[in-house]
Amino acid sequence: MTELDGIIAGGGLVGLTLALALHRKGIKARVYESVKEIKPLGVGINLLPHSIQNLAKLGLLEEIEKVAIKTSSLTYYAEDGKLIWREPRGLEAGYDVPQFSIHRGDFHMILLNAARERLGAENILTGHHFSSFEQDDTGVTAHFTDRDTGEGRATVRGDFLVGADGINSSLRKIFYPHEGPPHYSGQMLWRGVTEMEPYLDGRSMFMAGHNDLKLVAYPIRAESAKRGKSYINWIAERRIPSDLAERQADWNETGLLDEFKPYFKDWDLGWLDINRLYDNALSIHKFPMVDRDPLPKWSFGRVTLMGDAAHAMYPNGSNGVSQGVLDAMTVADILENADNIETALNDYDDARREVTARISLANRQTGPELVMQMVKDQCPGTCGETHTCIPQEVLEEVATAYKKLAGFDKQTLKMTA
Numbered sequence: 001m002t003e004l005d006g007i008i009a010g011g012g013l014v015g016l017t018l019a020l021a022l023h024r025k026g027i028k029a030r031v032y033e034s035v036k037e038i039k040p041l042g043v044g045i046n047l048l049p050h051s052i053q054n055l056a057k058l059g060l061l062e063e064i065e066k067v068a069i070k071t072s073s074l075t076y077y078a079e080d081g082k083l084i085w086r087e088p089r090g091l092e093a094g095y096d097v098p099q100f101s102i103h104r105g106d107f108h109m110i111l112l113n114a115a116r117e118r119l120g121a122e123n124i125l126t127g128h129h130f131s132s133f134e135q136d137d138t139g140v141t142a143h144f145t146d147r148d149t150g151e152g153r154a155t156v157r158g159d160f161l162v163g164a165d166g167i168n169s170s171l172r173k174i175f176y177p178h179e180g181p182p183h184y185s186g187q188m189l190w191r192g193v194t195e196m197e198p199y200l201d202g203r204s205m206f207m208a209g210h211n212d213l214k215l216v217a218y219p220i221r222a223e224s225a226k227r228g229k230s231y232i233n234w235i236a237e238r239r240i241p242s243d244l245a246e247r248q249a250d251w252n253e254t255g256l257l258d259e260f261k262p263y264f265k266d267w268d269l270g271w272l273d274i275n276r277l278y279d280n281a282l283s284i285h286k287f288p289m290v291d292r293d294p295l296p297k298w299s300f301g302r303v304t305l306m307g308d309a310a311h312a313m314y315p316n317g318s319n320g321v322s323q324g325v326l327d328a329m330t331v332a333d334i335l336e337n338a339d340n341i342e343t344a345l346n347d348y349d350d351a352r353r354e355v356t357a358r359i360s361l362a363n364r365q366t367g368p369e370l371v372m373q374m375v376k377d378q379c380p381g382t383c384g385e386t387h388t389c390i391p392q393e394v395l396e397e398v399a400t401a402y403k404k405l406a407g408f409d410k411q412t413l414k415m416t417a
Protein backbone atom coordinates (compact mmCIF):
# COMPACT_ATOMS: atom_id res chain seq x y z
CA MET A 1 0.00 0.00 0.00
CA THR A 2 1.12 3.58 -0.52
CA GLU A 3 2.37 5.43 2.55
CA LEU A 4 -0.40 5.50 5.15
CA ASP A 5 -1.49 8.60 7.02
CA GLY A 6 -3.49 8.22 10.25
CA ILE A 7 -5.59 10.62 12.32
CA ILE A 8 -5.60 10.08 16.09
CA ALA A 9 -8.31 11.77 18.19
CA GLY A 10 -6.94 12.13 21.75
CA GLY A 11 -3.43 12.86 22.98
CA GLY A 12 -3.65 10.92 26.26
CA LEU A 13 -1.41 8.01 27.17
CA VAL A 14 -2.77 5.68 24.51
CA GLY A 15 -3.11 8.21 21.65
CA LEU A 16 0.53 9.25 22.05
CA THR A 17 1.71 5.63 22.39
CA LEU A 18 -0.13 4.87 19.16
CA ALA A 19 1.55 7.81 17.41
CA LEU A 20 4.97 6.44 18.45
CA ALA A 21 4.06 2.86 17.50
CA LEU A 22 2.90 3.96 14.02
CA HIS A 23 5.99 6.14 13.54
CA ARG A 24 8.18 3.11 14.35
CA LYS A 25 6.52 1.27 11.47
CA GLY A 26 6.95 4.17 9.04
CA ILE A 27 3.27 5.11 9.16
CA LYS A 28 2.47 8.82 9.33
CA ALA A 29 0.16 10.06 12.08
CA ARG A 30 -1.23 13.32 13.44
CA VAL A 31 -2.58 13.58 16.98
CA TYR A 32 -5.48 15.95 17.74
CA GLU A 33 -5.94 16.60 21.47
CA SER A 34 -8.93 18.43 22.90
CA VAL A 35 -7.23 20.38 25.72
CA LYS A 36 -5.28 23.53 24.86
CA GLU A 37 -2.20 22.48 26.83
CA ILE A 38 -1.19 18.93 27.74
CA LYS A 39 -0.27 19.02 31.45
CA PRO A 40 1.19 16.32 33.72
CA LEU A 41 -2.09 15.42 35.47
CA GLY A 42 -3.24 12.51 37.62
CA VAL A 43 -1.40 10.39 40.15
CA GLY A 44 -0.09 6.83 40.05
CA ILE A 45 -0.43 4.15 37.40
CA ASN A 46 1.27 0.80 36.95
CA LEU A 47 3.03 -0.36 33.83
CA LEU A 48 2.99 -4.15 33.85
CA PRO A 49 5.71 -6.24 32.18
CA HIS A 50 3.73 -6.82 28.98
CA SER A 51 3.44 -3.09 28.35
CA ILE A 52 7.05 -2.47 29.39
CA GLN A 53 8.22 -5.06 26.85
CA ASN A 54 6.43 -2.97 24.22
CA LEU A 55 7.47 0.43 25.55
CA ALA A 56 11.06 -0.87 25.37
CA LYS A 57 10.52 -1.52 21.64
CA LEU A 58 9.53 2.16 21.38
CA GLY A 59 12.85 3.11 23.03
CA LEU A 60 11.20 4.61 26.12
CA LEU A 61 12.61 2.35 28.85
CA GLU A 62 15.54 4.58 29.76
CA GLU A 63 13.33 7.64 30.28
CA ILE A 64 10.79 5.65 32.30
CA GLU A 65 13.56 4.17 34.45
CA LYS A 66 14.84 7.66 35.31
CA VAL A 67 11.58 8.77 36.93
CA ALA A 68 9.66 5.65 38.01
CA ILE A 69 9.92 3.02 40.73
CA LYS A 70 10.72 -0.58 39.83
CA THR A 71 7.99 -2.41 41.71
CA SER A 72 9.42 -5.37 43.65
CA SER A 73 6.28 -7.05 44.97
CA LEU A 74 2.53 -6.96 45.34
CA THR A 75 1.14 -7.96 48.72
CA TYR A 76 -2.43 -8.43 49.91
CA TYR A 77 -3.34 -7.89 53.56
CA ALA A 78 -6.57 -8.23 55.49
CA GLU A 79 -7.93 -5.22 57.40
CA ASP A 80 -6.30 -6.62 60.56
CA GLY A 81 -2.91 -6.12 58.90
CA LYS A 82 -2.23 -9.84 58.58
CA LEU A 83 -0.63 -11.09 55.40
CA ILE A 84 -2.79 -12.96 52.86
CA TRP A 85 -0.59 -13.32 49.79
CA ARG A 86 2.66 -11.86 48.56
CA GLU A 87 4.08 -12.22 45.08
CA PRO A 88 7.28 -10.82 43.64
CA ARG A 89 6.81 -8.53 40.62
CA GLY A 90 8.88 -7.52 37.60
CA LEU A 91 12.58 -8.45 37.71
CA GLU A 92 12.15 -9.93 41.21
CA ALA A 93 9.61 -12.35 39.73
CA GLY A 94 12.06 -13.47 37.04
CA TYR A 95 10.64 -11.38 34.18
CA ASP A 96 13.13 -9.99 31.65
CA VAL A 97 11.69 -6.51 32.17
CA PRO A 98 10.62 -4.59 35.29
CA GLN A 99 7.14 -3.58 36.39
CA PHE A 100 7.05 0.16 36.95
CA SER A 101 4.91 2.30 39.22
CA ILE A 102 4.92 5.81 37.79
CA HIS A 103 3.18 9.17 38.08
CA ARG A 104 0.68 9.38 35.21
CA GLY A 105 1.86 12.93 34.48
CA ASP A 106 5.53 11.86 34.30
CA PHE A 107 4.65 9.10 31.85
CA HIS A 108 2.45 11.44 29.80
CA MET A 109 5.33 13.93 29.47
CA ILE A 110 7.75 11.17 28.38
CA LEU A 111 5.32 10.15 25.64
CA LEU A 112 4.61 13.75 24.64
CA ASN A 113 8.29 14.70 24.37
CA ALA A 114 9.09 11.58 22.35
CA ALA A 115 6.09 12.14 20.06
CA ARG A 116 6.98 15.80 19.45
CA GLU A 117 10.60 14.90 18.78
CA ARG A 118 9.91 11.97 16.43
CA LEU A 119 6.74 13.03 14.61
CA GLY A 120 7.43 16.77 14.75
CA ALA A 121 5.64 19.15 17.12
CA GLU A 122 3.43 20.30 14.23
CA ASN A 123 1.84 16.84 14.17
CA ILE A 124 0.77 16.90 17.84
CA LEU A 125 -2.02 19.47 17.84
CA THR A 126 -3.78 20.70 20.97
CA GLY A 127 -7.05 22.64 21.24
CA HIS A 128 -8.62 20.32 18.64
CA HIS A 129 -11.72 18.56 19.92
CA PHE A 130 -12.90 15.74 17.66
CA SER A 131 -16.56 16.21 16.74
CA SER A 132 -17.51 14.19 13.64
CA PHE A 133 -16.28 12.31 10.58
CA GLU A 134 -17.26 11.00 7.16
CA GLN A 135 -15.61 8.17 5.28
CA ASP A 136 -15.58 6.89 1.72
CA ASP A 137 -13.62 4.42 -0.39
CA THR A 138 -10.49 6.56 -0.48
CA GLY A 139 -10.21 7.92 3.05
CA VAL A 140 -11.73 9.50 6.11
CA THR A 141 -12.42 13.16 6.88
CA ALA A 142 -12.45 14.26 10.53
CA HIS A 143 -13.77 17.53 11.93
CA PHE A 144 -12.34 19.26 14.99
CA THR A 145 -13.72 22.15 17.02
CA ASP A 146 -12.65 24.39 19.89
CA ARG A 147 -14.10 22.55 22.92
CA ASP A 148 -14.91 25.77 24.78
CA THR A 149 -16.52 27.78 21.99
CA GLY A 150 -17.70 25.02 19.66
CA GLU A 151 -16.16 26.89 16.73
CA GLY A 152 -14.61 24.87 13.91
CA ARG A 153 -10.80 24.40 14.20
CA ALA A 154 -9.90 22.03 11.36
CA THR A 155 -11.14 19.51 8.83
CA VAL A 156 -8.52 16.92 7.97
CA ARG A 157 -8.25 13.97 5.63
CA GLY A 158 -6.42 10.70 6.31
CA ASP A 159 -6.41 7.00 5.52
CA PHE A 160 -7.77 5.95 8.92
CA LEU A 161 -9.09 7.48 12.15
CA VAL A 162 -8.52 6.15 15.68
CA GLY A 163 -10.56 7.37 18.64
CA ALA A 164 -8.21 7.33 21.64
CA ASP A 165 -10.31 9.97 23.37
CA GLY A 166 -10.84 8.33 26.74
CA ILE A 167 -13.75 7.02 28.79
CA ASN A 168 -16.15 9.74 27.55
CA SER A 169 -15.10 9.27 23.93
CA SER A 170 -16.91 11.38 21.34
CA LEU A 171 -16.16 8.84 18.62
CA ARG A 172 -17.61 5.98 20.64
CA LYS A 173 -20.74 8.10 21.16
CA ILE A 174 -21.17 8.35 17.38
CA PHE A 175 -21.14 4.55 17.03
CA TYR A 176 -23.13 3.90 20.21
CA PRO A 177 -25.33 6.99 20.70
CA HIS A 178 -27.64 5.39 23.27
CA GLU A 179 -24.97 4.05 25.61
CA GLY A 180 -25.29 6.69 28.31
CA PRO A 181 -22.84 7.44 31.15
CA PRO A 182 -20.16 5.04 32.42
CA HIS A 183 -21.18 2.15 34.66
CA TYR A 184 -20.66 2.95 38.37
CA SER A 185 -19.30 0.12 40.51
CA GLY A 186 -20.67 1.37 43.82
CA GLN A 187 -17.09 2.11 44.96
CA MET A 188 -15.78 5.62 45.51
CA LEU A 189 -12.03 6.19 45.27
CA TRP A 190 -10.04 8.90 47.02
CA ARG A 191 -6.69 9.10 45.26
CA GLY A 192 -3.85 10.95 46.92
CA VAL A 193 -0.09 11.31 47.08
CA THR A 194 2.00 11.76 50.21
CA GLU A 195 5.74 12.09 50.56
CA MET A 196 6.98 10.37 53.70
CA GLU A 197 9.47 7.79 54.94
CA PRO A 198 9.48 4.57 52.88
CA TYR A 199 7.47 1.53 54.03
CA LEU A 200 8.67 -2.09 53.59
CA ASP A 201 11.49 -2.06 50.97
CA GLY A 202 10.40 1.28 49.42
CA ARG A 203 9.35 -0.45 46.18
CA SER A 204 6.33 -2.49 47.29
CA MET A 205 2.76 -2.20 46.18
CA PHE A 206 0.13 -3.41 48.63
CA MET A 207 -3.62 -3.76 48.94
CA ALA A 208 -5.39 -4.16 52.27
CA GLY A 209 -9.00 -4.71 53.29
CA HIS A 210 -11.91 -6.12 51.30
CA ASN A 211 -14.62 -5.08 48.84
CA ASP A 212 -16.29 -2.56 51.18
CA LEU A 213 -13.19 -0.79 52.48
CA LYS A 214 -9.77 -0.94 50.93
CA LEU A 215 -6.42 0.82 50.85
CA VAL A 216 -4.03 0.42 47.92
CA ALA A 217 -0.62 2.11 47.87
CA TYR A 218 2.63 2.15 45.94
CA PRO A 219 5.57 4.56 45.64
CA ILE A 220 5.90 6.20 42.22
CA ARG A 221 8.89 8.59 42.02
CA ALA A 222 12.58 7.73 41.76
CA GLU A 223 13.61 11.30 42.58
CA SER A 224 11.99 11.04 46.01
CA ALA A 225 13.64 7.65 46.66
CA LYS A 226 17.05 9.21 45.93
CA ARG A 227 16.41 11.60 48.84
CA GLY A 228 15.55 8.67 51.15
CA LYS A 229 11.80 9.37 50.92
CA SER A 230 8.85 7.73 49.21
CA TYR A 231 6.38 9.59 47.01
CA ILE A 232 3.46 7.32 47.84
CA ASN A 233 0.43 7.08 45.60
CA TRP A 234 -2.55 5.79 47.55
CA ILE A 235 -6.16 4.96 46.91
CA ALA A 236 -8.70 4.73 49.73
CA GLU A 237 -11.74 2.91 48.50
CA ARG A 238 -15.14 2.79 50.14
CA ARG A 239 -18.40 1.26 48.99
CA ILE A 240 -21.06 3.93 48.50
CA PRO A 241 -23.86 2.11 46.74
CA SER A 242 -26.01 5.18 46.16
CA ASP A 243 -27.16 5.91 42.67
CA LEU A 244 -24.23 7.74 41.15
CA ALA A 245 -24.74 6.34 37.69
CA GLU A 246 -25.33 9.79 36.28
CA ARG A 247 -21.88 10.98 37.29
CA GLN A 248 -19.25 11.30 34.63
CA ALA A 249 -15.73 10.23 35.47
CA ASP A 250 -14.06 13.46 36.55
CA TRP A 251 -10.40 13.24 37.53
CA ASN A 252 -10.35 16.73 38.99
CA GLU A 253 -12.89 16.69 41.82
CA THR A 254 -11.24 17.40 45.18
CA GLY A 255 -11.70 14.81 47.95
CA LEU A 256 -12.05 15.51 51.67
CA LEU A 257 -10.39 13.56 54.51
CA ASP A 258 -13.66 13.34 56.44
CA GLU A 259 -15.25 11.42 53.62
CA PHE A 260 -13.03 8.36 54.10
CA LYS A 261 -10.47 8.66 56.93
CA PRO A 262 -12.86 7.88 59.83
CA TYR A 263 -13.67 4.51 58.30
CA PHE A 264 -10.04 3.41 58.67
CA LYS A 265 -9.71 4.45 62.34
CA ASP A 266 -9.31 0.88 63.66
CA TRP A 267 -6.79 -0.18 61.04
CA ASP A 268 -3.22 -0.92 62.10
CA LEU A 269 -0.81 -2.19 59.47
CA GLY A 270 2.16 -1.89 61.81
CA TRP A 271 4.71 -0.88 59.16
CA LEU A 272 2.79 2.12 57.76
CA ASP A 273 1.13 4.93 59.72
CA ILE A 274 -2.14 5.33 57.81
CA ASN A 275 -3.14 8.48 59.71
CA ARG A 276 0.10 10.21 58.65
CA LEU A 277 -0.34 8.96 55.11
CA TYR A 278 -3.77 10.57 54.89
CA ASP A 279 -3.08 13.71 56.97
CA ASN A 280 0.04 14.67 54.99
CA ALA A 281 -1.47 14.25 51.54
CA LEU A 282 -0.20 16.73 48.96
CA SER A 283 -3.45 16.30 47.05
CA ILE A 284 -6.64 14.23 47.27
CA HIS A 285 -8.96 13.62 44.35
CA LYS A 286 -12.28 11.88 44.51
CA PHE A 287 -13.20 9.61 41.66
CA PRO A 288 -16.04 7.12 41.21
CA MET A 289 -14.86 3.70 40.06
CA VAL A 290 -16.46 3.44 36.64
CA ASP A 291 -16.10 1.36 33.53
CA ARG A 292 -17.91 0.69 30.27
CA ASP A 293 -19.68 -2.41 29.03
CA PRO A 294 -17.72 -4.41 26.46
CA LEU A 295 -18.71 -3.52 22.89
CA PRO A 296 -19.78 -5.84 20.06
CA LYS A 297 -17.55 -3.99 17.57
CA TRP A 298 -14.77 -1.36 17.61
CA SER A 299 -13.90 -1.03 13.93
CA PHE A 300 -16.23 0.52 11.37
CA GLY A 301 -14.58 0.76 7.98
CA ARG A 302 -11.56 3.05 8.31
CA VAL A 303 -12.41 4.10 11.85
CA THR A 304 -11.73 2.36 15.15
CA LEU A 305 -11.53 2.78 18.93
CA MET A 306 -8.63 2.27 21.31
CA GLY A 307 -7.62 2.49 24.99
CA ASP A 308 -10.29 3.71 27.41
CA ALA A 309 -12.50 4.77 24.50
CA ALA A 310 -12.71 1.09 23.57
CA HIS A 311 -12.48 -0.67 26.94
CA ALA A 312 -12.47 1.55 30.04
CA MET A 313 -12.09 -0.91 32.93
CA TYR A 314 -11.99 -0.85 36.73
CA PRO A 315 -8.45 -0.38 38.03
CA ASN A 316 -8.45 -3.75 39.85
CA GLY A 317 -5.46 -5.55 38.42
CA SER A 318 -3.73 -2.26 37.42
CA ASN A 319 -4.25 -3.09 33.77
CA GLY A 320 -5.96 -0.15 32.01
CA VAL A 321 -2.94 1.66 30.61
CA SER A 322 -1.05 -1.54 29.80
CA GLN A 323 -3.96 -2.86 27.73
CA GLY A 324 -4.05 0.44 25.82
CA VAL A 325 -0.33 0.08 25.06
CA LEU A 326 -1.02 -3.43 23.71
CA ASP A 327 -3.84 -2.07 21.51
CA ALA A 328 -1.51 0.53 20.02
CA MET A 329 1.31 -1.92 19.30
CA THR A 330 -1.10 -4.48 17.83
CA VAL A 331 -2.72 -2.11 15.35
CA ALA A 332 0.67 -0.74 14.26
CA ASP A 333 1.95 -4.29 13.64
CA ILE A 334 -1.14 -5.16 11.62
CA LEU A 335 -1.15 -1.93 9.58
CA GLU A 336 2.53 -2.30 8.67
CA ASN A 337 1.80 -5.19 6.31
CA ALA A 338 -1.81 -4.38 5.45
CA ASP A 339 -3.18 -4.42 1.90
CA ASN A 340 -6.52 -3.08 2.96
CA ILE A 341 -7.26 -0.67 5.80
CA GLU A 342 -10.73 -2.01 6.58
CA THR A 343 -9.48 -5.59 6.82
CA ALA A 344 -6.56 -4.45 9.00
CA LEU A 345 -8.81 -2.61 11.43
CA ASN A 346 -11.12 -5.62 11.60
CA ASP A 347 -8.09 -7.83 12.35
CA TYR A 348 -7.11 -5.42 15.14
CA ASP A 349 -10.68 -5.64 16.48
CA ASP A 350 -10.47 -9.45 16.42
CA ALA A 351 -7.08 -9.47 18.11
CA ARG A 352 -7.92 -7.13 20.98
CA ARG A 353 -11.66 -6.72 21.62
CA GLU A 354 -12.55 -10.05 23.16
CA VAL A 355 -9.47 -10.31 25.31
CA THR A 356 -9.98 -6.84 26.78
CA ALA A 357 -13.68 -7.60 27.31
CA ARG A 358 -12.72 -10.64 29.38
CA ILE A 359 -10.37 -8.51 31.50
CA SER A 360 -13.04 -5.82 32.02
CA LEU A 361 -15.51 -8.45 33.19
CA ALA A 362 -12.92 -10.13 35.45
CA ASN A 363 -12.19 -6.71 36.97
CA ARG A 364 -15.89 -6.36 37.79
CA GLN A 365 -15.40 -9.49 39.90
CA THR A 366 -12.48 -7.60 41.59
CA GLY A 367 -9.81 -9.33 39.45
CA PRO A 368 -6.88 -10.67 41.49
CA GLU A 369 -8.11 -8.75 44.56
CA LEU A 370 -10.64 -11.53 45.02
CA VAL A 371 -8.29 -13.11 47.58
CA MET A 372 -9.01 -10.29 50.04
CA GLN A 373 -12.76 -10.84 49.94
CA MET A 374 -12.22 -14.61 50.24
CA VAL A 375 -10.48 -14.03 53.58
CA LYS A 376 -13.16 -11.58 54.70
CA ASP A 377 -15.91 -14.12 53.90
CA GLN A 378 -14.22 -17.34 54.91
CA CYS A 379 -11.74 -16.68 57.74
CA PRO A 380 -12.94 -18.42 60.94
CA GLY A 381 -10.96 -15.90 63.01
CA THR A 382 -8.36 -18.40 64.20
CA CYS A 383 -5.47 -17.46 61.88
CA GLY A 384 -2.11 -16.55 63.44
CA GLU A 385 0.31 -13.87 62.11
CA THR A 386 -0.58 -14.84 58.53
CA HIS A 387 -3.96 -15.74 57.11
CA THR A 388 -3.84 -19.46 56.42
CA CYS A 389 -7.61 -19.87 56.06
CA ILE A 390 -7.41 -19.97 52.24
CA PRO A 391 -5.06 -22.69 50.93
CA GLN A 392 -1.91 -21.44 49.17
CA GLU A 393 -2.78 -23.29 45.98
CA VAL A 394 -6.11 -21.43 45.76
CA LEU A 395 -4.39 -18.05 46.23
CA GLU A 396 -1.81 -19.01 43.63
CA GLU A 397 -4.53 -20.09 41.21
CA VAL A 398 -6.33 -16.70 41.46
CA ALA A 399 -3.09 -14.78 40.86
CA THR A 400 -1.94 -16.95 37.95
CA ALA A 401 -5.35 -17.03 36.26
CA TYR A 402 -5.49 -13.22 36.17
CA LYS A 403 -1.94 -12.88 34.80
CA LYS A 404 -2.79 -15.35 32.03
CA LEU A 405 -6.01 -13.53 31.21
CA ALA A 406 -4.27 -10.16 31.05
CA GLY A 407 -1.33 -11.58 29.06
CA PHE A 408 1.49 -11.02 31.51
CA ASP A 409 2.19 -14.51 32.76
CA LYS A 410 5.83 -15.38 32.14
CA GLN A 411 5.09 -18.02 29.50
CA THR A 412 3.05 -15.64 27.31
CA LEU A 413 5.63 -12.89 27.60
CA LYS A 414 8.48 -15.17 26.55
CA MET A 415 6.50 -16.14 23.44
CA THR A 416 5.86 -12.52 22.42
CA ALA A 417 9.32 -11.12 23.22
Ligand SMILES: Cc1cc2nc3c(=O)[nH]c(=O)nc-3n(C[C@H](O)[C@H](O)[C@H](O)COP(=O)(O)OP(=O)(O)OC[C@H]3O[C@@H](n4cnc5c(N)ncnc54)[C@H](O)[C@@H]3O)c2cc1C
Pocket residue numbers: 009010011012013014015032033034035041042043044045046104128129130131164165166167168169170171191251306307308309315320321324
Ligand atom coordinates in the same frame (compact mmCIF):
# COMPACT_ATOMS: atom_id res chain seq x y z
C1 LIG B 1 -6.68 14.12 33.44
C2 LIG B 1 -6.58 12.62 33.63
C3 LIG B 1 -6.04 12.13 34.81
C4 LIG B 1 -5.97 10.76 35.01
N1 LIG B 1 -5.40 10.30 36.17
C5 LIG B 1 -5.24 8.97 36.35
C6 LIG B 1 -4.62 8.50 37.52
O1 LIG B 1 -4.23 9.25 38.38
N2 LIG B 1 -4.47 7.16 37.66
C7 LIG B 1 -4.93 6.28 36.72
O2 LIG B 1 -4.77 5.06 36.89
N3 LIG B 1 -5.52 6.70 35.58
C8 LIG B 1 -5.69 8.02 35.38
N4 LIG B 1 -6.30 8.47 34.24
C9 LIG B 1 -6.83 7.49 33.28
C10 LIG B 1 -5.73 6.82 32.53
O3 LIG B 1 -4.82 7.75 32.07
C11 LIG B 1 -6.40 6.06 31.42
O4 LIG B 1 -7.22 5.06 31.96
C12 LIG B 1 -5.42 5.31 30.56
O5 LIG B 1 -4.26 5.99 30.47
C13 LIG B 1 -6.01 5.09 29.18
O6 LIG B 1 -5.52 6.12 28.37
P1 LIG B 1 -6.31 6.76 27.18
O7 LIG B 1 -5.30 7.50 26.40
O8 LIG B 1 -7.16 5.75 26.52
O9 LIG B 1 -7.30 7.76 27.89
P2 LIG B 1 -6.94 9.14 28.62
O10 LIG B 1 -5.63 9.04 29.29
O11 LIG B 1 -8.14 9.48 29.39
O12 LIG B 1 -6.74 10.15 27.39
C14 LIG B 1 -7.80 10.57 26.55
C15 LIG B 1 -7.37 11.89 25.94
O13 LIG B 1 -8.30 12.28 24.94
C16 LIG B 1 -8.61 13.65 25.11
N5 LIG B 1 -9.95 13.85 24.55
C17 LIG B 1 -11.15 13.62 25.13
N6 LIG B 1 -12.14 13.88 24.27
C18 LIG B 1 -11.55 14.28 23.11
C19 LIG B 1 -12.07 14.66 21.83
N7 LIG B 1 -13.38 14.67 21.56
N8 LIG B 1 -11.18 15.02 20.87
C20 LIG B 1 -9.83 15.02 21.11
N9 LIG B 1 -9.31 14.66 22.31
C21 LIG B 1 -10.16 14.27 23.29
C22 LIG B 1 -8.50 13.88 26.60
O14 LIG B 1 -8.29 15.25 26.89
C23 LIG B 1 -7.31 13.01 26.95
O15 LIG B 1 -6.10 13.69 26.82
C24 LIG B 1 -6.45 9.85 34.01
C25 LIG B 1 -6.99 10.35 32.81
C26 LIG B 1 -7.05 11.73 32.60
C27 LIG B 1 -7.63 12.27 31.30
